[in-house]
Every structure is written in structure tokens, then in C-alpha cells.
Amino acid sequence: MQILLETKPYASFETEALVTPVFEGDDPIQGRAAELDQLTCGLLKKLATTGELTGKTLEFTLIHAPAGLKAARLLLVGAGKRDQFNVATLRKVAGAALRSLKAKGLKTFAFVAGGTLPPEHGSQAIVEGLLNADFETDKYKTEKKDKRIETVALIGFPENALADIQKGIARGKVLADAQNFTRDLVNEPSNKLTPRILAEKAGAMAKESGLAIDVLDEKRIADLKMGALLSVAQGSSEPPRVIVVTYTPGNAKADAPVIGLVGKAVTFDTGGISIKPADGMEKMKYDMAGGATMLGAIRAIAALRPNVKVICVVPATENMPGGRAQKPGDIQTAMSGKTIEVLNTDAEGRLILADAITYAKQLGVTRIVDAATLTGAIVVALANINVGVFSNDQPWTDKLLASAKATGEKMWQLPMDDEYRELIKGSFADLQNIGSGKGGGSITGAWFIREFAGDTPWIHLDIAGTAWNDDAKPWLAKGPTGVGLRTLVHLVQNL
Ligand code: BES
Ligand code: ZN
Numbered sequence: 001m002q003i004l005l006e007t008k009p010y011a012s013f014e015t016e017a018l019v020t021p022v023f024e025g026d027d028p029i030q031g032r033a034a035e036l037d038q039l040t041c042g043l044l045k046k047l048a049t050t051g052e053l054t055g056k057t058l059e060f061t062l063i064h065a066p067a068g069l070k071a072a073r074l075l076l077v078g079a080g081k082r083d084q085f086n087v088a089t090l091r092k093v094a095g096a097a098l099r100s101l102k103a104k105g106l107k108t109f110a111f112v113a114g115g116t117l118p119p120e121h122g123s124q125a126i127v128e129g130l131l132n133a134d135f136e137t138d139k140y141k142t143e144k145k146d147k148r149i150e151t152v153a154l155i156g157f158p159e160n161a162l163a164d165i166q167k168g169i170a171r172g173k174v175l176a177d178a179q180n181f182t183r184d185l186v187n188e189p190s191n192k193l194t195p196r197i198l199a200e201k202a203g204a205m206a207k208e209s210g211l212a213i214d215v216l217d218e219k220r221i222a223d224l225k226m227g228a229l230l231s232v233a234q235g236s237s238e239p240p241r242v243i244v245v246t247y248t249p250g251n252a253k254a255d256a257p258v259i260g261l262v263g264k265a266v267t268f269d270t271g272g273i274s275i276k277p278a279d280g281m282e283k284m285k286y287d288m289a290g291g292a293t294m295l296g297a298i299r300a301i302a303a304l305r306p307n308v309k310v311i312c313v314v315p316a317t318e319n320m321p322g323g324r325a326q327k328p329g330d331i332q333t334a335m336s337g338k339t340i341e342v343l344n345t346d347a348e349g350r351l352i353l354a355d356a357i358t359y360a361k362q363l364g365v366t367r368i369v370d371a372a373t374l375t376g377a378i379v380v381a382l383a384n385i386n387v388g389v390f391s392n393d394q395p396w397t398d399k400l401l402a403s404a405k406a407t408g409e410k411m412w413q414l415p416m417d418d419e420y421r422e423l424i425k426g427s428f429a430d431l432q433n434i435g436s437g438k439g440g441g442s443i444t445g446a447w448f449i450r451e452f453a454g455d456t457p458w459i460h461l462d463i464a465g466t467a468w469n470d471d472a473k474p475w476l477a478k479g480p481t482g483v484g485l486r487t488l489v490h491l492v493q494n495l
């Protein structure tokens with residue numbers, strides 16, 4: 001799909017459809033809507049009077065052969081209250097418009113700018129919304145839908161801001177492409193994406209992006225004594241990998257932080273000997289979403305070239321039952337030297353992150369963010385709405401939460417009181433990999449990882465509830481979301 005910036009007046013622009021957001025309020029016919037109302041001889045006012053046009057979020061009003069316009073159709077998309085309008089809504093409006101027009105078999109349309117966002121942010125959000133919405137998960141269908149949007153023109157932007165808009169478009173493209181790269185990885189079934197294949201795909205991405213990559217195989221992993229990662233991997237005949245991708249800027253300051261992006265990549269989580277129920281187990285192919293998010297983030301970072309060094313560490317393994325699998329009660333020694341009683345082999349994400357974080361610190365990272373589909377409990381706490389945020393450092397967290405807000409990704413910080421730490425103290429080893437007692441499963445999981453971050457400022461993102469959409473949304477296909485990536489890239493760019 002091509003996205004073009006068009007400077008012709010939109011009224012005389014020939015296209016299959018003109019799309020624009022309209023806002024909710026006592027009088028929805030203001031700004032761009034008022035302009036369109038005039039051009040169409042009062043059509044919008046008429047629709048507003050009959051209650052057919054209210055501006056409510058994602059309300060669609062499609063008008064064929066609108067008088068006064070050269071476009072074959074006018075699609076008005078509700079964008080909610082004008083004063084609550086933000087990049088997240090604009091993304092959804094653009095995305096939902098694309099998916100609805102694509103379903104109708106249109107090949108081109110023009111998106112008319114509207115609302116009060118700065119042009120650079122607005123154009124970026126539109127491009128992100130369009131490209132993310134265009135992503136389909138039909139890779140393995142032999143009969144693909146032939147419906148395809150070929151070009152979208154962005155039109156009606158202020159003439160004096162074209163340079164900013166071009167910047168926004170370019171940035172939006174980088175971010176959406178990276179997010180779709182992540183989503184494509186997450187969508188791969190486990191027979192098509194083993195740890196070795198993930199490492200190969202990371203290698204191709206690194207080469208294309210001019211990033212350095214080092215892939216640790218099972219021998220180097222053993223030499224490094226990554227006992228926690230190996231304990232998970234030992235149940236599978238697929239060997240584990242640790243994928244390390246490094247972005248080095250041209251001229252970072254000597255005292256600049258080195259950011260570690262650590263992502264859980266369990267390419268399939270059966271639970272191991274503490275096996276999961278069959279119902280819904282197929283979804284556990286997305287248990288590598290944290291790793292895929294970090295690989296996508298560093299791909300975008302390579303294109304945007306911020307002045308900060310970033311090291312991405314992705315521990316990749318399957319979690320399988322089998323003759324060699326670890327068993328509940330087994331005691332493992334992590335790379336850091338800490339011993340772990342594995343009370344539940346299904347709490348494997350924290351085990352592999354423990355060693356990945358220890359290794360990231362050895363590589364010199366001074367601040368860490370990890371992302372992981374860590375716990376089902378995060379869905380109990382936050383449903384499929386917010387990413388769970390856990391940390392040992394509030395200033396670092398405040399930066400991340402500010403980036404989440406700026407990019408419109410919903411994230412919510414949960415408590416990490418010392419009392420929770422008591423729940424993961426082991427009876428026969430230093431730590432146990434699940435909390436004693438009931439409740440707080442996401443927090444005890446985070447505390448386990450924190451034990452390995454130590455004093456290094458660290459944030460853990462639990463994306464188990466948000467990395468996968470069980471149902472298609474008007475603006476996004478069913479399946480992988482790519483959540484977190486935009487926040488992480490914004491965070492690194494704004495350090
Ligand atoms: N990969 C799962 C978490 C998960 C659950 C991700 C649902 C996506 C959707 C993780 O490895 C796991 O199994 N966690 C256990 C931890 C428990 C044994 C303490 C869980 O959440 O049940
Ligand atoms: Zn598990």
C-alpha cells in the first residue's frame with residue numbers, strides 16, 4: 001500500500017472515497033465538518049438534525065456521490081469528543097476507515113486531515129493507523145482475499161506544515177512497519193517459528209537494518225551457565241537460542257545510559273510437566289510476543305537513529321514436557337548463581353528472563369525494560385486493556401509511562417511492596433518460581449525477575465493480556481497487536 005501526500009484541494013480531488021473524522025458535541029458541524037457541509041449544500045447539517053451524524057467514536061456515515069465533491073463517496077467517521085481527541089483515536093479512525101473500505105473492494109481513498117493535533121503527530125498517527133489496519137493474518141490461507149487498498153492520499157493538511165507532515169509520515173511508516181514485523185512473528189505458529197528460526201529471522205532483520213547480531217547457541221548458553229534458561233529448554237528437542245541485537249549510535253556521550261530491551265520468547269508454552277489444559281493451548285504460540293516486540297523496537301530504533309545505545313536480548317526456547325523435561329521440585333542454578341526451586345514448570349518465562357537479564361547486565365546495560373507474556377493473572381487484574389507495569393525505579397518508570405501516554409498505549413503500574421517478595425522465598429533454594437498462597441500472581445512473577453535486575457533500574461511489562469486480540473477490531477485484524485513497541489521506541493528517542 002502506498003501513502004501519498006496530496007496538496008490539491010480535496011473538494012476537487014478525484015478518488016473513490018474521501019474520509020474525514022467528525023466530532024461529537026452539541027453542534028457536530030464545526031471546523032472541517034462545517035467546510036464539508038458548505039461544499040455539499042448543507043448535507044452534514046441535515047444528517048446531524050436527523051440524528052444520523054453524531055460524531056460518536058467510530059460511527060460510520062457513508063454518502064454516495066456527494067454533491068459539491070469530486071469524490072465518489074464521502075465517509076464521515078465519528079471521532080468522539082473534540083477535546084478528548086488524541087493520536088490513539090485518530091489511529092483507530094484511519095484504521096477503521098481502511099478496513100471498512102477495503103472490505104467494500106475499494107482500491108484507493110483520500111484521508112482528509114481534521115481535528116487539532118499538531119500536523120506532524122496527526123500525519124504520523126494516520127499512517128500508523130492505516131498500515132497497522134492493512135496488516136492481515138492470512139499468510140497461510142491458500143485462497144487469499146483479493147481485496148487490497150493500493151493507495152491512500154493524505155489531503156487537506158495546512159500548506160505551511162508540509163515538511164513536518166512528511167516527517168510524521170516517515171516516522172509513522174517506520175513504526176507501523178516495525179509493529180507489523182513484530183505481529184508477523186507473533187502470528188507464526190510454533191512449527192514455523194522455533195527458537196532457531198526466530199534467530200534466523202532476527203539475523204535477516206539485523207542485516208537489513210544495519211544492526212549487529214550475536215546468536216548464542218546451546219553450547220555457548222551452557223558455557224555461560226544459564227541454568228534457568230536451560231532448565232526450560234531441556235524438555236524440548238528444539239535447542240534454545242539467545243538472540244542479542246545491538247544498536248550503536250554514531251556519537252553517544254560517554255555517560256549516556258545503555259538501554260537493555262529484554263523480551264521473553266517462548267515459541268510454544270505447553271506448560272511443561274505442569275501441563276496446561278488443552279482448551280486454548282493453541283494460543284501459546286504467542287508466548288514469544290515479548291521477544292518479538294523487542295526485535296521490532298530495535299528495528300525501528302535502527303531506522304530512527306536516536307543517540308542512545310540499545311542492546312536487545314531475547315532468550316528463545318520451547319517449554320515442553322518430555323523425558324528430559326524438568327519436574328516440579330527441581331532446583332536450578334541461574335547464571336547469577338542464585339538457586340531456584342521450580343515449583344511449577346509453567347512459570348517458565350521468569351526463568352528465562354532471569355538469565356537474559358543477568359547476561360544483559362554483563363553486556364553493560366545500565367537500564368532495562370523487559371516485555372513478557374508472563375502471567376494469566378494480569379488479565380484478572382487489568383483485563384485485555386492495560387499493559388501491567390512493574391519496576392524497581394520510579395523515575396525510570398515515570399519516563400516510560402509518559403511515553404506510553406504520548407503514544408496512546410494503555411499501561412498501568414502495579415505495586416511492588418517488599419511484602420510480596422516474601423512470597424517467592426524458597427524453602428529449599430534461594431527462590432521459588434511461583435508465589436506461596438493465592439493472589440498477586442503478576443506481582444510475584446515480577447518480583448522474581450526483579451531479583452535478577454538487582455540495583456539496575458528495571459521495568460517489567462506484562463503483555464499477556466494485551467499482545468493478542470481474541471476478536472478482530474474495526475481497526476485491527478484478530479490476533480497479534482504489537483503492543484508496547486511504540487512506547488519503547490518513544491522512550492529511547494526521548495532519553
Ligand atoms: N505464558 C504463560 C502466561 C500467559 C497466560 C500468557 C495466558 C498469555 C495468556 C506463562 O508462562 C504461564 O503459564 N504463567 C502461569 C504462571 C503460574 C504457573 C504462576 C500462569 O499465568 O498461569
Ligand atoms: Zn507458562
Ligand code: ZN
Binds near residue numbers: 266269287348373374
Ligand atoms: Zn509462558
